[in-house]
Amino acid sequence: MNPTLSTSSDTPKRDAFERASEQVCEAAQANMAAACRLILTSELRMALRNRTDVAQPLIFFIVVGSLFPLGLGDGTSRLTALAPGLLWVCALLSVLLSLPQIYARDAANGTLEQLVLSPYPLAALCGGKIMAHWLLTGVPLALLAPLLGIAFGLDFDSGALLAVTLLLGTPILSMIGAIGAALTLGARAGSVLVALLVLPLYVPVLVFGSGAVEAWRAGVAFGGPLLLLGAGILFGVVLAPLATAAAVRIAIE
């Protein structure tokens, strides 16, 4: 109890009110954490059951990455020079491909309405979905990219930095992508529309992600873009679940 806040006449009422509001806050935080955990475990369990759905974007990544040497000719020096940017674009496209999956199943079997109507805050549920998407798509991509980079002649240090930029960038891709996926739920030509909406918004992530690796290879300071990506994650963690929840509500009503 804070004695400076209460006056002598209504001390008992004020204490009770403060206690009640503390309890509500704790309950809300517990609610949000519980909601997140609930969605996360359910998504991961679904992913275990549908392993091919999860693997498809990753296979796409490898296939598209392999197209570039075929298209550009196998002059290794040119490929190595282009590698960070190319690999980043391939990763971006793979994430784009995986976006409709975030809500497709839930929208089809009515789970989405249940989520909206549930007592848990919708923003927390959406946050859990975004985190699950990142764990299933972004993290594997970040780990696969240096391996594909070897095929491009990328050296170990550049590959490691590439993985770091992808680890920092793919959460933002998942966050923005989830908003786009929710906005285009059930729309005509949904997957192309999502790409059209989301790609301009992805550009800063692409620029900072591949730019960091390019800067390192050029011997210039590369910490700036990494910090900006980190700031983007923080910014997104606060805003993206709210925006996604708003988009889901718009889609459901």
Next chain:
Amino acid sequence: MSSLFRYASPVAFYPLAGRLVPWFSGLALLFAIGGLYLGLIVAPPDWQQGETYRILFIHVPSAWMSMFIYFVMAGYAVLTLTLQTRLSALMMQALAPTGALFAALALATGAFWGKPTWGAWWVWDARTTSTLLLLFLYLGYLALQNAFEDVRRADRAGALLVLVGTINLPVIYFSVRWWNTLHQGASISLTAAPSMARIMVTSMLLMSLAAWAYTIAVVLSRVRGKILWRERSSQWVLELLRDGRSDGVDS
């Protein structure tokens, strides 16, 4: 002030917009004549760029309007999502095509300026790339509007998209500028406008005012059509049809 809020309803706004369109059209014409006269006839050739700098009189207003329109759309987007007014959604939809057109024109006129000035039709510098991305944002919004049967959902989804885009715009511009310095080591600012004599600045200002008045006229006219279509099952549109007054831009 309550009398002003009356115009938030489509029924009252329709005739008001109709009355305003000729005024703003006239304003646009006046400003354009003034700006073009000053810019093309009175202003002398630039000692550095010769005559090609005159393209800036249409390039700069186009670029300004494309950005300005997007921010106005963002304002209407906030109104759509918070107050749920139909008219704000319709205004947003009416603004988008003109905004996209100005963005495309900014790119095209910029190319016509760039070719004689830098020798290339297109350069990947910060401003051109940002304007290109802005054009994509407009196109994405227009695509989203046509993707739904349910108009209420199209309204609100579009509004949310515009807001997300608005928050991202500074990030996009900043990131593209950083990318530009990284890859071209540009201490040379390729898009620096030449330092201009006062007459050129005046002409640019007049052309910008002309573009702004033109935008208002075009958008108000477009929104009238959208209002009629959206409200087509209501009584007042029915009466308008019976009186034969729904045709034409000026009624």
Next chain:
Amino acid sequence: MNLSEMAQFGPYVWGAYALFAVALLIEVVGLRVAQRHIDAQLRQARAMADLMQREHGSNRVKGEVS
């Protein structure tokens, strides 16, 4: 500066201004076309609604159901 010097503006300046003018013209003309189109569609929708109402009403009077 007299008008004959405007001929020295060069193709780029004229090209840009021509493109600009054509684009705005297309927008304005497109708006008018859209207005006529909306009006035609409204009248058509109204006419069909009136027709259906008339048919439906007359059927009811005669006691027929079609």
